[in-house]
Amino acid sequence: MTTAPSDGPAEPRPEPVSDSVPGLLPGTRRALLRRLAVGQADGRAPSMTGAVVRDGRQVWAEVRSSAVDGPDAGGPDAGGDPVGDAESCGAVQYRIGSLTKTFVAVLVMRLRDEGRLCLDDPAGRHLDGTPVPDATVAQLLAHSSGLAAEPRGPWWERTAGTLRPEPSDLFGDRPQRLPAGRRHHYSNLGYAVLGALVERLRDGRPWDEVLRREVLEPLGMSRTTVLPVPPHTQGWAVHPWADVLLPEPAQDTGLMGPAGQLWSTVDDLCRWAAFLLRGDDRVLSAAGVAEMRTPAVPPEDEGWEGGYGLGIQLVRRGPLPGAGQRSGGRVLAGHTGSMPGFLASLWLDPEEDLAGIALANCTSGPAIGGIAADLLEIVADREPRIPAPWRPLPGPPDEALLALTGPWYWGAKPFALRLLAERALDLTPLTGTGRASRFRAEADGTWTGLDGYYAGETLRVVRAADGTVSHLDLGTFVLTRGPYDPAGPVPGGVDPEGWRV
Incomplete structure (x- = not known):
């Protein structure tokens, strides 16, 4: 692995959000190092870098490399030069492949928030000549547009983008393989279309220039670039049956760049993970990144253990939820990525405010997605998050809302209604x-439902003629203060003889 000399000082490590956030325990750090070491050794990766983000700051980073110190350290022919130690590895670039899609998705969400487009807009409203004019922006983001997975011609990841200089050069004779909106079908082509959409709505500016100005610079991600900038790693293919290496080409993929062109560092990806967990009003709000993490299409997998949001992959690790439960196991959001010579993965656990990152410079071998998820889970399991102190709601209580809280009944089924901040209800x-x-x-x-069965449904308080609360109407369901309360308008009425033995 070749590491070019740096043109200047290394970038600073991501700054902590708060000095009060504690570091990790020694036992946790050793477990993380062991997981990274096992991943690099078993996966036969020339190098592997890992990191963990908690509470908005990088709390751990390490590197494992096949290079050795000294004059016989190897070099390109041996898979060579060292990527550095834990203190310097954070500034070394790896190619991150499809993690690029999360950046492009944020650019699209910014256009939505500015009113330049709606997610339900057909792509043809904004782009001429697209092969899927009726597919919506949201379907392109969620890989349900029906577009083919890959562009026409030779393997695009290993060939120069100059082979496809015009948008029409990307699409074969049958670019749409499935009806739009019917199923999830991962499409690198779809993100080439989204990159063109960003350029069209940003007055012709290249998508990567828009990304730098609108996202990377505000977040301090100066080491995330479309082409490698020293120090960066060399990508390698490792022979499946012998411990020998073959260098992989690092092509500029041109119009396919929005699908997987970016190079980045573990330090920059820690900043990106913190943003995808918490948002940043300079780029996209917390509500905006949460919307990206919300499932947008059903998964193809029979176990329904994975899915896709708006530019964000979703995976469930652990037991599936029971009927009516909001969650089961650990639901992670993020993305994996691969390009010839490189593997990358970034997973987030919003409930734990935690992220795991893993990067390697080999085409195949390590289960990079599992390694990043394991790093996250080691911290979550060994050092569960300490919740913030309970605090009362700000300001004087709204007596009318307080009167709504407590038990309500849908038929004979009891529910509790609780008052949250900003007049929200649970x-x-x-x-x-x-x-x-x-x-x-x-x-x-x-009130509008935010999750579960009632997402998007309306909750209304219905009052009697004298102004007292009669019942709650939740998407036509009636909730009363007592089980099958005869004083409430229970559909179908209540037997006049009442409850009996």
Whole structure:
């Protein structure tokens, strides 16, 4: 592996959000190092770098490399020069492949927030000549546009983008393989279309220039680039049946760049992970990145253990949820990436405010997605997050809202309604399983469901003629203060003889 000399001082490590955030325990750090070492050794990677982000800051980073110190360190023919130690590895670039798609997706979400497009807009409204004019922007983001997986011609990741200088050069005779919106079908072509969309709506500026100005510079990610900038690693193919190496070409993929062109460092990806967990109003709000992490299409996998949001992959590790439960196992969001000579993975756990990152400079071998997820889970399992202190709601309580809290019944099923900050509500079943959801307050006095069965549904408070609360209407379901309360408008009525033995 070749590491070119640096043109200047290394970039600073990501700064902590708060000096009060503690570091990791020695036992946890050793477990992380062992997982990285096993991944590099078993996967036969020339080098592998890993990192963990917690509470918005990098709390651990390490590198394992096949290079050795001294005059016989190897060099290009031996898989060679060292990438440095844990203190310097964070500034060394690796190619990150399809992690590039998460950056392009953020550019599209910014255009949405500015009113330049709607996610439900057909692509043809903004781009002439696209082979999927009726596929929506959201379908392109979520890989449900039906576009072919790859561009026409030879393997695009190992050939120069100059072979496809015009958009029409990307599409074969049958560019749309499936009906738009019907199923998830991963499409690198779809992100080439999205990159063209960004350029069209940003007055013809190249997508990577837009990315640098609007995203990378505000977040301090100066070591994330479309072409490698020293120090960077050489990509290698490792022979499947012998411990020998073959250098991989690092092509500029041209119009396919939005699908996987970027190079980055573990330090920069720590900043990116913190952003994807928390948002940054200079780039995209916390609500915006949470929307990206929300499933947008069903997975193809029979176990329904993975899916895709808006530019974000989703995976569930551990047991599946039971009926009516909001979650089961650990749901991770992020992305994996690969280009000839490189593997990359970044996984987030929003509930733990935690991320794991792994980068390697080989075409295949290490299970890089599992390694990044394992790094995250080692910290989550060994050092569970300490919750923030409980605090009362700010300001004086709204007596009318307080009066709504407490038990409500859908038929005979008991639920608890709780008041949250900003007039939000939480509805939770009190026995067994049931349809739990959180609700956002609206200006018209109603609430909108945010998750679960009631996502997007409207919750209304219905009052009697005298102004007292009669019942709650939740997407036509009636919730009353008592089980099958005869005083409430229970659909179908309540038997006049009431409850009986």
